[in-house]
Amino acid sequence: MIDLQNISKVYKTKNGELKAVDQVNLSIKQGEIFGIIGYSGAGKSTMIRLLNGLEKPTVGSVIINGNDISKASGKKLRDARQKISMIFQHFNLLWSRTVEDNIAFPLEIAGVPKEQRAKRVEELIELVGLAGRGKAYPSQLSGGQKQRVGIARALANNPEVLLGDEATSALDPETTDSILELLLDINKKIGLTIVLITHEMHVIRKICDRVAVMEAGKVVEQGEVLQVFQNPQAPITKNFMAQISGETQEIQASLEQILANYPSGKIVKLGFVGQTTEQPVISQIIKQFDIVVNIVHGKISNTTSGPLGTLFVHIEGSNDQINAALEVLAQHKVQTEVIGHD
Amino acid sequence: MIEQLFPNVDWAKMLDATYETIYMTVIATAVTFVLGLIIGIVLFLTSDNQLWANKIVHFLTGSVVNIFRSIPFIVLIILLIPFTKFLLGTIRGANAALPALIIGAAPFYARMVLIALREIDKGVIEAARSMGAKTSTIVWKVLIPESLPALISGLTVTAVALVGYTAMAGIIGAGGLGTSAFLDGFQRNRQDVTFVATVLILIIVFIIQYIGDVITTKVDKR
Numbered sequence: 001m002i003d004l005q006n007i008s009k010v011y012k013t014k015n016g017e018l019k020a021v022d023q024v025n026l027s028i029k030q031g032e033i034f035g036i037i038g039y040s041g042a043g044k045s046t047m048i049r050l051l052n053g054l055e056k057p058t059v060g061s062v063i064i065n066g067n068d069i070s071k072a073s074g075k076k077l078r079d080a081r082q083k084i085s086m087i088f089q090h091f092n093l094l095w096s097r098t099v100e101d102n103i104a105f106p107l108e109i110a111g112v113p114k115e116q117r118a119k120r121v122e123e124l125i126e127l128v129g130l131a132g133r134g135k136a137y138p139s140q141l142s143g144g145q146k147q148r149v150g151i152a153r154a155l156a157n158n159p160e161v162l163l164g165d166e167a168t169s170a171l172d173p174e175t176t177d178s179i180l181e182l183l184l185d186i187n188k189k190i191g192l193t194i195v196l197i198t199h200e201m202h203v204i205r206k207i208c209d210r211v212a213v214m215e216a217g218k219v220v221e222q223g224e225v226l227q228v229f230q231n232p233q234a235p236i237t238k239n240f241m242a243q244i245s246g247e248t249q250e251i252q253a254s255l256e257q258i259l260a261n262y263p264s265g266k267i268v269k270l271g272f273v274g275q276t277t278e279q280p281v282i283s284q285i286i287k288q289f290d291i292v293v294n295i296v297h298g299k300i301s302n303t304t305s306g307p308l309g310t311l312f313v314h315i316e317g318s319n320d321q322i323n324a325a326l327e328v329l330a331q332h333k334v335q336t337e338v339i340g341h342d
Numbered sequence: 343m344i345e346q347l348f349p350n351v352d353w354a355k356m357l358d359a360t361y362e363t364i365y366m367t368v369i370a371t372a373v374t375f376v377l378g379l380i381i382g383i384v385l386f387l388t389s390d391n392q393l394w395a396n397k398i399v400h401f402l403t404g405s406v407v408n409i410f411r412s413i414p415f416i417v418l419i420i421l422l423i424p425f426t427k428f429l430l431g432t433i434r435g436a437n438a439a440l441p442a443l444i445i446g447a448a449p450f451y452a453r454m455v456l457i458a459l460r461e462i463d464k465g466v467i468e469a470a471r472s473m474g475a476k477t478s479t480i481v482w483k484v485l486i487p488e489s490l491p492a493l494i495s496g497l498t499v500t501a502v503a504l505v506g507y508t509a510m511a512g513i514i515g516a517g518g519l520g521t522s523a524f525l526d527g528f529q530r531n532r533q534d535v536t537f538v539a540t541v542l543i544l545i546i547v548f549i550i551q552y553i554g555d556v557i558t559t560k561v562d563k564r
Contacts, residue, residue, distance in 0.1 A: 052472050054468065054471060054472060078474035078475070078476065079474060081471075081472060081473060081474035082473065082474040084472075085472065085473065086469070086472040088465055088468075088469060090463075090465055092463065092465035092466050092468065092469035093466075093469075094466055094483075094484065094488060095488065095563055096487040096488055096561075096563060097487070105470075105473065105483070106474075108479075108483070109470075109473050109474055109475045109476075109479055110474070137563040139564050153473075157473075163472075
Protein backbone atom coordinates (compact mmCIF):
# COMPACT_ATOMS: atom_id res chain seq x y z
CA MET A 1 0.00 0.00 0.00
CA ILE A 2 2.68 2.49 1.06
CA ASP A 3 6.26 1.91 0.05
CA LEU A 4 9.16 4.12 1.02
CA GLN A 5 12.16 3.16 -1.04
CA ASN A 6 15.57 4.31 0.07
CA ILE A 7 14.33 7.74 1.16
CA SER A 8 16.71 10.52 2.18
CA LYS A 9 15.83 14.14 2.83
CA VAL A 10 18.60 16.68 3.21
CA TYR A 11 18.05 20.29 4.23
CA LYS A 12 20.62 22.92 3.41
CA THR A 13 21.12 25.16 6.41
CA LYS A 14 23.62 27.90 7.23
CA ASN A 15 25.60 25.37 9.26
CA GLY A 16 25.85 22.90 6.39
CA GLU A 17 23.64 20.00 5.43
CA LEU A 18 21.11 18.47 7.77
CA LYS A 19 19.97 14.91 7.11
CA ALA A 20 16.41 14.83 8.41
CA VAL A 21 15.67 11.42 6.92
CA ASP A 22 18.50 9.04 6.17
CA GLN A 23 18.08 6.05 3.82
CA VAL A 24 14.75 4.85 5.10
CA ASN A 25 12.95 1.83 3.69
CA LEU A 26 9.47 1.13 4.99
CA SER A 27 6.48 -0.73 3.76
CA ILE A 28 3.04 -0.20 5.26
CA LYS A 29 0.21 -2.63 4.62
CA GLN A 30 -3.37 -1.92 3.63
CA GLY A 31 -5.63 -1.54 6.67
CA GLU A 32 -2.99 -1.52 9.37
CA ILE A 33 -2.17 1.12 11.95
CA PHE A 34 1.50 1.88 11.64
CA GLY A 35 3.30 3.90 14.29
CA ILE A 36 6.53 5.83 13.90
CA ILE A 37 8.05 6.75 17.23
CA GLY A 38 11.03 8.96 17.96
CA TYR A 39 12.12 11.92 20.04
CA SER A 40 11.74 15.41 18.60
CA GLY A 41 14.33 16.02 15.90
CA ALA A 42 14.42 12.35 14.91
CA GLY A 43 12.99 13.21 11.50
CA LYS A 44 9.51 11.81 11.96
CA SER A 45 7.69 15.08 11.10
CA THR A 46 9.60 15.20 7.82
CA MET A 47 8.84 11.51 7.25
CA ILE A 48 5.10 11.92 7.53
CA ARG A 49 5.14 14.98 5.26
CA LEU A 50 6.90 12.94 2.60
CA LEU A 51 3.82 10.72 2.49
CA ASN A 52 1.52 13.48 1.19
CA GLY A 53 4.12 15.40 -0.78
CA LEU A 54 4.28 18.39 1.58
CA GLU A 55 7.99 17.55 1.54
CA LYS A 56 9.85 16.03 -1.38
CA PRO A 57 12.60 13.49 -0.77
CA THR A 58 16.12 14.40 -1.91
CA VAL A 59 16.63 10.75 -2.90
CA GLY A 60 14.24 7.82 -3.20
CA SER A 61 10.56 7.40 -3.95
CA VAL A 62 7.31 7.30 -2.02
CA ILE A 63 4.80 4.96 -3.60
CA ILE A 64 1.21 5.03 -2.36
CA ASN A 65 -1.23 2.67 -4.09
CA GLY A 66 1.08 2.54 -7.07
CA ASN A 67 1.30 6.33 -7.31
CA ASP A 68 4.73 7.90 -6.97
CA ILE A 69 3.91 10.83 -4.68
CA SER A 70 7.50 12.05 -4.67
CA LYS A 71 7.35 12.69 -8.44
CA ALA A 72 3.78 14.02 -8.63
CA SER A 73 3.03 17.74 -8.89
CA GLY A 74 0.22 20.12 -9.83
CA LYS A 75 -3.23 18.63 -10.26
CA LYS A 76 -2.02 15.05 -9.94
CA LEU A 77 -0.53 15.75 -6.52
CA ARG A 78 -3.60 17.72 -5.40
CA ASP A 79 -5.89 14.85 -6.43
CA ALA A 80 -3.69 12.33 -4.63
CA ARG A 81 -3.77 14.46 -1.47
CA GLN A 82 -7.55 14.24 -1.34
CA LYS A 83 -7.08 10.53 -0.68
CA ILE A 84 -4.25 10.96 1.84
CA SER A 85 -5.61 13.10 4.62
CA MET A 86 -3.87 14.38 7.70
CA ILE A 87 -4.65 15.29 11.30
CA PHE A 88 -2.44 17.59 13.31
CA GLN A 89 -1.09 18.13 16.81
CA HIS A 90 -2.62 21.60 16.97
CA PHE A 91 -5.72 20.58 14.98
CA ASN A 92 -5.26 23.41 12.42
CA LEU A 93 -8.96 24.18 12.12
CA LEU A 94 -10.11 27.40 10.46
CA TRP A 95 -11.33 29.61 13.31
CA SER A 96 -13.43 31.58 10.82
CA ARG A 97 -15.60 28.54 10.03
CA THR A 98 -18.07 26.58 12.11
CA VAL A 99 -17.57 22.88 12.84
CA GLU A 100 -19.82 22.03 9.87
CA ASP A 101 -17.99 24.36 7.51
CA ASN A 102 -14.60 23.10 8.65
CA ILE A 103 -15.64 19.54 7.87
CA ALA A 104 -17.13 20.69 4.55
CA PHE A 105 -13.86 22.40 3.53
CA PRO A 106 -12.15 19.37 1.93
CA LEU A 107 -15.45 18.58 0.18
CA GLU A 108 -15.51 22.10 -1.29
CA ILE A 109 -11.94 21.55 -2.46
CA ALA A 110 -12.99 18.29 -4.11
CA GLY A 111 -15.90 20.06 -5.81
CA VAL A 112 -18.71 18.11 -4.12
CA PRO A 113 -22.14 19.75 -4.72
CA LYS A 114 -23.74 21.60 -1.82
CA GLU A 115 -26.53 19.16 -0.88
CA GLN A 116 -24.19 16.18 -0.90
CA ARG A 117 -21.75 18.15 1.26
CA ALA A 118 -24.43 18.83 3.87
CA LYS A 119 -25.39 15.16 3.97
CA ARG A 120 -21.81 13.94 4.27
CA VAL A 121 -21.03 16.52 6.99
CA GLU A 122 -23.98 15.31 9.02
CA GLU A 123 -22.79 11.68 8.78
CA LEU A 124 -19.28 12.65 9.84
CA ILE A 125 -20.42 14.75 12.80
CA GLU A 126 -22.39 11.72 13.96
CA LEU A 127 -19.42 9.39 13.40
CA VAL A 128 -17.00 11.41 15.55
CA GLY A 129 -19.56 11.99 18.30
CA LEU A 130 -20.12 15.72 17.90
CA ALA A 131 -23.86 15.68 17.18
CA GLY A 132 -25.43 19.04 18.04
CA ARG A 133 -22.15 20.97 17.91
CA GLY A 134 -22.21 21.59 14.17
CA LYS A 135 -22.90 25.31 14.41
CA ALA A 136 -20.21 25.94 17.04
CA TYR A 137 -16.94 27.72 16.24
CA PRO A 138 -13.62 25.99 17.06
CA SER A 139 -12.97 28.54 19.83
CA GLN A 140 -16.01 27.16 21.66
CA LEU A 141 -14.69 23.57 21.66
CA SER A 142 -12.32 21.66 23.96
CA GLY A 143 -9.07 20.19 22.63
CA GLY A 144 -10.56 16.71 22.29
CA GLN A 145 -13.58 18.06 20.41
CA LYS A 146 -11.31 20.04 18.09
CA GLN A 147 -9.39 16.88 17.24
CA ARG A 148 -12.70 15.13 16.55
CA VAL A 149 -13.49 17.88 14.05
CA GLY A 150 -9.98 17.37 12.62
CA ILE A 151 -10.67 13.65 12.22
CA ALA A 152 -14.11 14.24 10.65
CA ARG A 153 -12.52 16.73 8.24
CA ALA A 154 -9.81 14.21 7.37
CA LEU A 155 -12.38 11.49 6.65
CA ALA A 156 -14.64 13.71 4.51
CA ASN A 157 -13.31 12.63 1.11
CA ASN A 158 -13.16 8.89 2.01
CA PRO A 159 -9.36 8.79 2.10
CA GLU A 160 -7.25 5.69 1.61
CA VAL A 161 -4.67 6.76 4.17
CA LEU A 162 -4.91 8.85 7.32
CA LEU A 163 -1.72 10.49 8.57
CA GLY A 164 -1.53 11.51 12.22
CA ASP A 165 1.07 14.16 13.05
CA GLU A 166 1.42 13.88 16.86
CA ALA A 167 -2.36 13.88 16.84
CA THR A 168 -2.74 13.33 20.58
CA SER A 169 0.33 15.12 21.91
CA ALA A 170 -1.56 18.28 22.85
CA LEU A 171 -4.29 16.38 24.70
CA ASP A 172 -4.63 15.20 28.30
CA PRO A 173 -4.34 11.43 28.98
CA GLU A 174 -8.09 10.72 29.10
CA THR A 175 -8.82 12.69 25.94
CA THR A 176 -5.85 10.99 24.27
CA ASP A 177 -7.40 7.61 25.03
CA SER A 178 -10.81 8.61 23.67
CA ILE A 179 -9.24 9.94 20.45
CA LEU A 180 -7.14 6.77 20.07
CA GLU A 181 -10.24 4.65 20.54
CA LEU A 182 -12.01 6.68 17.87
CA LEU A 183 -9.11 6.09 15.46
CA LEU A 184 -9.06 2.37 16.23
CA ASP A 185 -12.82 2.22 15.74
CA ILE A 186 -12.58 3.95 12.34
CA ASN A 187 -9.72 1.65 11.35
CA LYS A 188 -11.86 -1.39 12.21
CA LYS A 189 -15.07 -0.04 10.64
CA ILE A 190 -13.78 1.11 7.27
CA GLY A 191 -10.39 -0.60 7.10
CA LEU A 192 -8.59 2.72 6.79
CA THR A 193 -4.80 2.58 6.76
CA ILE A 194 -3.45 4.88 9.48
CA VAL A 195 0.13 6.13 9.87
CA LEU A 196 0.88 7.88 13.15
CA ILE A 197 3.98 9.66 14.34
CA THR A 198 4.37 10.16 18.05
CA HIS A 199 6.83 10.40 20.91
CA GLU A 200 4.50 8.54 23.25
CA MET A 201 4.95 4.78 23.56
CA HIS A 202 1.45 4.74 25.02
CA VAL A 203 -0.01 5.60 21.59
CA ILE A 204 1.93 2.79 19.92
CA ARG A 205 0.92 0.29 22.60
CA LYS A 206 -2.72 1.26 22.52
CA ILE A 207 -3.56 1.14 18.80
CA CYS A 208 -0.63 0.29 16.53
CA ASP A 209 -0.15 -3.03 14.76
CA ARG A 210 3.41 -2.35 13.71
CA VAL A 211 5.99 0.19 14.77
CA ALA A 212 9.15 1.80 13.44
CA VAL A 213 11.56 3.50 15.82
CA MET A 214 13.43 6.51 14.45
CA GLU A 215 16.62 8.09 15.68
CA ALA A 216 18.67 10.76 13.89
CA GLY A 217 16.81 10.27 10.61
CA LYS A 218 17.24 6.49 10.52
CA VAL A 219 14.77 3.73 11.27
CA VAL A 220 16.70 1.79 13.92
CA GLU A 221 14.09 -0.86 14.59
CA GLN A 222 10.76 -1.99 13.15
CA GLY A 223 8.32 -4.84 13.45
CA GLU A 224 5.12 -6.09 15.06
CA VAL A 225 4.36 -4.04 18.18
CA LEU A 226 4.26 -7.01 20.53
CA GLN A 227 7.47 -8.44 19.12
CA VAL A 228 9.33 -5.14 19.43
CA PHE A 229 7.96 -4.61 22.93
CA GLN A 230 8.88 -8.09 24.03
CA ASN A 231 12.37 -7.99 22.71
CA PRO A 232 13.57 -4.44 22.04
CA GLN A 233 16.97 -4.33 20.34
CA ALA A 234 18.06 -0.73 19.93
CA PRO A 235 18.95 1.23 23.09
CA ILE A 236 16.48 3.97 22.13
CA THR A 237 13.67 1.41 21.89
CA LYS A 238 14.54 0.23 25.39
CA ASN A 239 14.28 3.86 26.55
CA PHE A 240 10.83 4.12 25.01
CA MET A 241 9.86 0.81 26.58
CA ALA A 242 10.69 2.26 29.99
CA GLN A 243 7.82 4.74 29.39
CA ILE A 244 5.30 1.91 29.60
CA SER A 245 6.97 -0.82 31.65
CA GLY A 246 7.42 1.73 34.40
CA GLU A 247 11.15 1.00 34.52
CA THR A 248 11.99 4.36 35.95
CA GLN A 249 15.04 5.46 37.85
CA GLU A 250 13.03 5.01 41.03
CA ILE A 251 12.69 1.30 40.35
CA GLN A 252 16.34 1.09 39.42
CA ALA A 253 17.15 2.59 42.81
CA SER A 254 14.94 0.14 44.70
CA LEU A 255 16.50 -2.77 42.80
CA GLU A 256 19.94 -1.61 43.86
CA GLN A 257 18.70 -1.28 47.41
CA ILE A 258 17.49 -4.89 47.42
CA LEU A 259 20.73 -6.11 45.86
CA ALA A 260 22.61 -4.38 48.64
CA ASN A 261 20.32 -5.67 51.43
CA TYR A 262 20.18 -9.27 50.21
CA PRO A 263 23.63 -10.41 49.15
CA SER A 264 22.29 -13.86 48.25
CA GLY A 265 19.70 -14.91 45.66
CA LYS A 266 18.96 -13.36 42.29
CA ILE A 267 16.97 -10.49 40.93
CA VAL A 268 15.21 -11.58 37.77
CA LYS A 269 13.18 -9.60 35.26
CA LEU A 270 10.32 -11.66 33.86
CA GLY A 271 8.59 -10.80 30.61
CA PHE A 272 5.11 -12.10 29.91
CA VAL A 273 3.42 -11.85 26.53
CA GLY A 274 -0.10 -12.72 25.48
CA GLN A 275 -1.54 -15.74 27.26
CA THR A 276 1.42 -16.25 29.59
CA THR A 277 0.22 -13.20 31.53
CA GLU A 278 -2.79 -15.22 32.58
CA GLN A 279 -0.97 -18.29 33.98
CA PRO A 280 -0.17 -18.71 37.70
CA VAL A 281 3.51 -19.49 37.01
CA ILE A 282 4.95 -17.78 40.08
CA SER A 283 2.91 -19.82 42.57
CA GLN A 284 3.77 -22.90 40.56
CA ILE A 285 7.55 -22.45 40.94
CA ILE A 286 7.19 -21.61 44.63
CA LYS A 287 5.34 -24.87 45.17
CA GLN A 288 7.61 -26.92 42.97
CA PHE A 289 11.02 -25.69 44.18
CA ASP A 290 12.57 -24.80 47.48
CA ILE A 291 12.73 -21.06 46.84
CA VAL A 292 11.35 -17.82 48.25
CA VAL A 293 10.04 -15.25 45.77
CA ASN A 294 9.74 -11.58 46.61
CA ILE A 295 7.96 -9.38 44.08
CA VAL A 296 9.74 -6.04 43.63
CA HIS A 297 7.74 -4.41 40.85
CA GLY A 298 5.26 -5.41 38.21
CA LYS A 299 3.15 -3.95 35.44
CA ILE A 300 0.78 -5.12 32.72
CA SER A 301 0.06 -3.10 29.55
CA ASN A 302 -2.45 -3.91 26.87
CA THR A 303 -1.60 -3.75 23.18
CA THR A 304 -3.89 -4.37 20.21
CA SER A 305 -2.36 -7.82 19.78
CA GLY A 306 -2.47 -8.88 23.44
CA PRO A 307 -1.30 -7.99 26.93
CA LEU A 308 2.34 -7.49 27.87
CA GLY A 309 3.65 -7.81 31.43
CA THR A 310 6.91 -7.18 33.23
CA LEU A 311 7.71 -8.42 36.70
CA PHE A 312 10.81 -7.88 38.78
CA VAL A 313 11.31 -10.57 41.43
CA HIS A 314 13.95 -11.41 43.98
CA ILE A 315 14.43 -15.20 44.26
CA GLU A 316 16.13 -16.67 47.32
CA GLY A 317 17.36 -20.28 47.36
CA SER A 318 20.16 -22.54 46.15
CA ASN A 319 21.53 -21.85 42.68
CA ASP A 320 20.34 -25.23 41.40
CA GLN A 321 16.81 -24.66 42.59
CA ILE A 322 16.70 -21.12 41.16
CA ASN A 323 18.04 -22.25 37.78
CA ALA A 324 15.55 -25.10 37.66
CA ALA A 325 12.76 -22.65 38.45
CA LEU A 326 13.89 -20.32 35.66
CA GLU A 327 13.92 -23.33 33.37
CA VAL A 328 10.27 -24.00 34.14
CA LEU A 329 9.41 -20.37 33.52
CA ALA A 330 11.15 -20.53 30.15
CA GLN A 331 9.07 -23.61 29.28
CA HIS A 332 6.00 -21.51 29.91
CA LYS A 333 7.36 -18.97 27.41
CA VAL A 334 8.12 -16.44 30.11
CA GLN A 335 11.19 -14.41 29.25
CA THR A 336 13.74 -14.34 32.03
CA GLU A 337 16.65 -12.01 32.48
CA VAL A 338 18.85 -12.20 35.57
CA ILE A 339 19.86 -8.67 36.45
CA GLY A 340 21.69 -9.14 39.74
CA HIS A 341 23.84 -11.69 41.70
CA ASP A 342 24.30 -14.27 38.96
CA MET B 343 -27.95 81.86 17.32
CA ILE B 344 -26.06 79.64 14.86
CA GLU B 345 -25.95 82.61 12.49
CA GLN B 346 -24.25 84.68 15.21
CA LEU B 347 -21.70 82.03 16.14
CA PHE B 348 -20.74 81.16 12.54
CA PRO B 349 -21.50 84.31 10.53
CA ASN B 350 -19.45 83.30 7.48
CA VAL B 351 -20.52 79.67 7.11
CA ASP B 352 -22.47 78.89 3.96
CA TRP B 353 -24.26 75.73 5.10
CA ALA B 354 -25.31 74.57 1.64
CA LYS B 355 -21.72 74.82 0.48
CA MET B 356 -20.54 73.04 3.63
CA LEU B 357 -22.96 70.18 2.92
CA ASP B 358 -21.59 69.87 -0.63
CA ALA B 359 -18.04 69.88 0.73
CA THR B 360 -18.94 67.14 3.25
CA TYR B 361 -20.46 65.10 0.47
CA GLU B 362 -17.29 65.54 -1.64
CA THR B 363 -15.07 64.45 1.21
CA ILE B 364 -17.20 61.37 1.85
CA TYR B 365 -17.27 60.63 -1.90
CA MET B 366 -13.46 60.82 -2.22
CA THR B 367 -12.92 58.78 0.97
CA VAL B 368 -15.37 56.01 0.05
CA ILE B 369 -14.19 55.55 -3.55
CA ALA B 370 -10.51 55.77 -2.63
CA THR B 371 -10.97 53.34 0.30
CA ALA B 372 -12.80 50.83 -1.91
CA VAL B 373 -10.16 50.88 -4.64
CA THR B 374 -7.34 50.90 -2.07
CA PHE B 375 -8.86 47.82 -0.43
CA VAL B 376 -8.82 45.83 -3.67
CA LEU B 377 -5.43 47.08 -4.87
CA GLY B 378 -3.76 46.87 -1.45
CA LEU B 379 -5.15 43.38 -0.91
CA ILE B 380 -3.78 42.17 -4.24
CA ILE B 381 -0.34 43.69 -3.62
CA GLY B 382 -0.31 42.43 -0.02
CA ILE B 383 -1.20 38.89 -1.09
CA VAL B 384 1.51 38.95 -3.78
CA LEU B 385 4.02 40.15 -1.16
CA PHE B 386 2.94 37.37 1.18
CA LEU B 387 2.90 34.53 -1.35
CA THR B 388 6.30 35.46 -2.79
CA SER B 389 8.03 35.69 0.60
CA ASP B 390 10.37 32.91 1.74
CA ASN B 391 8.86 29.44 2.33
CA GLN B 392 5.48 30.48 0.91
CA LEU B 393 3.58 29.05 -2.03
CA TRP B 394 5.10 31.29 -4.71
CA ALA B 395 8.42 31.96 -2.94
CA ASN B 396 10.28 34.22 -5.35
CA LYS B 397 12.98 36.58 -4.14
CA ILE B 398 12.99 38.80 -7.26
CA VAL B 399 9.23 39.42 -7.46
CA HIS B 400 9.11 39.92 -3.71
CA PHE B 401 11.95 42.44 -3.79
CA LEU B 402 10.52 44.39 -6.75
CA THR B 403 6.98 44.54 -5.31
CA GLY B 404 8.35 45.46 -1.91
CA SER B 405 10.47 48.23 -3.44
CA VAL B 406 7.54 49.80 -5.31
CA VAL B 407 5.48 49.71 -2.11
CA ASN B 408 8.28 51.32 -0.11
CA ILE B 409 8.92 54.06 -2.66
CA PHE B 410 5.29 55.18 -2.84
CA ARG B 411 4.92 54.87 0.90
CA SER B 412 7.94 57.13 1.47
CA ILE B 413 6.84 60.04 -0.76
CA PRO B 414 5.03 62.68 1.32
CA PHE B 415 1.44 62.83 0.11
CA ILE B 416 1.48 66.53 -0.78
CA VAL B 417 4.55 65.90 -2.99
CA LEU B 418 2.89 62.83 -4.52
CA ILE B 419 -0.09 64.91 -5.63
CA ILE B 420 2.19 67.36 -7.40
CA LEU B 421 4.24 64.56 -9.00
CA LEU B 422 1.07 62.92 -10.26
CA ILE B 423 -0.37 66.07 -11.90
CA PRO B 424 0.70 65.04 -15.45
CA PHE B 425 -0.62 61.52 -14.89
CA THR B 426 -3.95 62.79 -13.57
CA LYS B 427 -4.26 65.24 -16.44
CA PHE B 428 -3.57 62.45 -18.92
CA LEU B 429 -6.09 60.16 -17.20
CA LEU B 430 -8.97 62.58 -16.56
CA GLY B 431 -8.14 65.68 -18.61
CA THR B 432 -8.26 67.92 -15.54
CA ILE B 433 -6.52 68.35 -12.20
CA ARG B 434 -9.42 69.99 -10.38
CA GLY B 435 -12.34 68.41 -8.56
CA ALA B 436 -12.95 65.34 -6.46
CA ASN B 437 -12.32 62.80 -9.23
CA ALA B 438 -8.94 64.33 -10.00
CA ALA B 439 -7.87 63.67 -6.42
CA LEU B 440 -8.63 59.94 -6.66
CA PRO B 441 -5.47 58.72 -8.48
CA ALA B 442 -3.21 60.39 -5.95
CA LEU B 443 -5.33 59.20 -3.02
CA ILE B 444 -5.28 55.61 -4.22
CA ILE B 445 -1.60 55.55 -5.18
CA GLY B 446 -0.76 57.09 -1.82
CA ALA B 447 -2.91 54.75 0.27
CA ALA B 448 -2.70 51.37 -1.54
CA PRO B 449 0.98 50.67 -0.68
CA PHE B 450 0.27 51.68 2.91
CA TYR B 451 -2.61 49.23 3.06
CA ALA B 452 -0.59 46.53 1.25
CA ARG B 453 1.90 46.57 4.15
CA MET B 454 -0.93 46.14 6.62
CA VAL B 455 -2.33 43.25 4.55
CA LEU B 456 1.10 41.59 4.65
CA ILE B 457 1.26 41.95 8.45
CA ALA B 458 -2.26 40.52 8.76
CA LEU B 459 -1.45 37.51 6.54
CA ARG B 460 1.76 36.76 8.46
CA GLU B 461 -0.33 36.41 11.62
CA ILE B 462 -2.22 33.45 10.15
CA ASP B 463 -1.30 30.12 11.74
CA LYS B 464 1.06 28.36 9.30
CA GLY B 465 -0.53 25.05 10.26
CA VAL B 466 -3.87 26.09 8.79
CA ILE B 467 -2.27 26.80 5.42
CA GLU B 468 -0.44 23.47 5.64
CA ALA B 469 -3.74 21.74 6.45
CA ALA B 470 -5.37 23.27 3.36
CA ARG B 471 -2.43 22.15 1.23
CA SER B 472 -2.65 18.65 2.69
CA MET B 473 -6.29 18.52 1.53
CA GLY B 474 -5.20 19.24 -2.03
CA ALA B 475 -6.29 22.90 -2.18
CA LYS B 476 -5.18 25.07 -5.09
CA THR B 477 -3.41 28.35 -4.34
CA SER B 478 -6.50 30.30 -5.41
CA THR B 479 -8.62 28.27 -2.97
CA ILE B 480 -6.09 28.93 -0.22
CA VAL B 481 -6.23 32.69 -0.94
CA TRP B 482 -10.04 32.91 -1.02
CA LYS B 483 -10.95 30.36 1.62
CA VAL B 484 -8.03 30.49 4.04
CA LEU B 485 -5.90 33.62 3.76
CA ILE B 486 -8.67 36.21 3.46
CA PRO B 487 -11.23 34.75 5.92
CA GLU B 488 -8.57 33.85 8.52
CA SER B 489 -7.09 37.37 8.50
CA LEU B 490 -10.37 39.25 8.06
CA PRO B 491 -10.43 41.06 11.44
CA ALA B 492 -6.90 42.41 10.84
CA LEU B 493 -7.74 43.27 7.21
CA ILE B 494 -10.76 45.29 8.34
CA SER B 495 -9.05 47.09 11.20
CA GLY B 496 -6.19 47.90 8.79
CA LEU B 497 -8.71 49.23 6.29
CA THR B 498 -10.22 51.40 9.02
CA VAL B 499 -6.82 52.95 9.76
CA THR B 500 -6.29 53.47 6.02
CA ALA B 501 -9.72 55.10 5.59
CA VAL B 502 -8.99 57.52 8.43
CA ALA B 503 -5.63 58.36 6.84
CA LEU B 504 -7.47 58.88 3.54
CA VAL B 505 -9.78 61.47 5.16
CA GLY B 506 -6.61 63.34 6.07
CA TYR B 507 -5.27 62.92 2.52
CA THR B 508 -8.51 64.33 1.02
CA ALA B 509 -8.05 67.44 3.15
CA MET B 510 -4.53 67.85 1.79
CA ALA B 511 -5.80 67.30 -1.74
CA GLY B 512 -8.36 70.02 -0.97
CA ILE B 513 -5.59 72.55 -0.63
CA ILE B 514 -4.73 72.23 -4.31
CA GLY B 515 -8.37 72.36 -5.37
CA ALA B 516 -9.86 68.88 -5.03
CA GLY B 517 -12.84 70.29 -3.19
CA GLY B 518 -14.29 68.83 -0.02
CA LEU B 519 -13.84 69.95 3.56
CA GLY B 520 -10.11 70.50 3.06
CA THR B 521 -10.86 73.22 0.51
CA SER B 522 -13.44 74.74 2.88
CA ALA B 523 -11.02 74.80 5.78
CA PHE B 524 -8.03 76.12 3.83
CA LEU B 525 -9.26 78.28 0.95
CA ASP B 526 -12.60 79.50 2.36
CA GLY B 527 -11.57 79.54 5.99
CA PHE B 528 -7.86 80.13 6.48
CA GLN B 529 -7.00 82.23 3.43
CA ARG B 530 -10.00 84.53 3.85
CA ASN B 531 -9.44 84.72 7.59
CA ARG B 532 -12.81 83.20 8.42
CA GLN B 533 -11.99 81.09 11.45
CA ASP B 534 -15.57 79.91 11.96
CA VAL B 535 -15.49 78.20 8.54
CA THR B 536 -12.22 76.42 9.38
CA PHE B 537 -13.70 75.38 12.72
CA VAL B 538 -16.91 73.93 11.27
CA ALA B 539 -14.96 72.08 8.53
CA THR B 540 -12.66 70.60 11.16
CA VAL B 541 -15.58 69.41 13.30
CA LEU B 542 -17.20 67.78 10.25
CA ILE B 543 -13.94 66.00 9.40
CA LEU B 544 -13.73 64.75 12.99
CA ILE B 545 -17.28 63.44 12.84
CA ILE B 546 -16.50 61.55 9.62
CA VAL B 547 -13.39 60.02 11.22
CA PHE B 548 -15.30 58.95 14.33
CA ILE B 549 -18.02 57.34 12.24
CA ILE B 550 -15.44 55.42 10.14
CA GLN B 551 -13.65 54.22 13.28
CA TYR B 552 -16.92 53.14 14.88
CA ILE B 553 -18.07 51.18 11.82
CA GLY B 554 -14.63 49.56 11.50
CA ASP B 555 -14.60 48.50 15.16
CA VAL B 556 -18.10 47.03 14.99
CA ILE B 557 -17.34 44.97 11.88
CA THR B 558 -13.97 43.79 13.23
CA THR B 559 -15.60 42.52 16.42
CA LYS B 560 -18.41 40.88 14.50
CA VAL B 561 -16.22 38.86 12.14
CA ASP B 562 -13.74 37.75 14.81
CA LYS B 563 -14.80 34.27 15.98
CA ARG B 564 -11.54 33.45 17.76
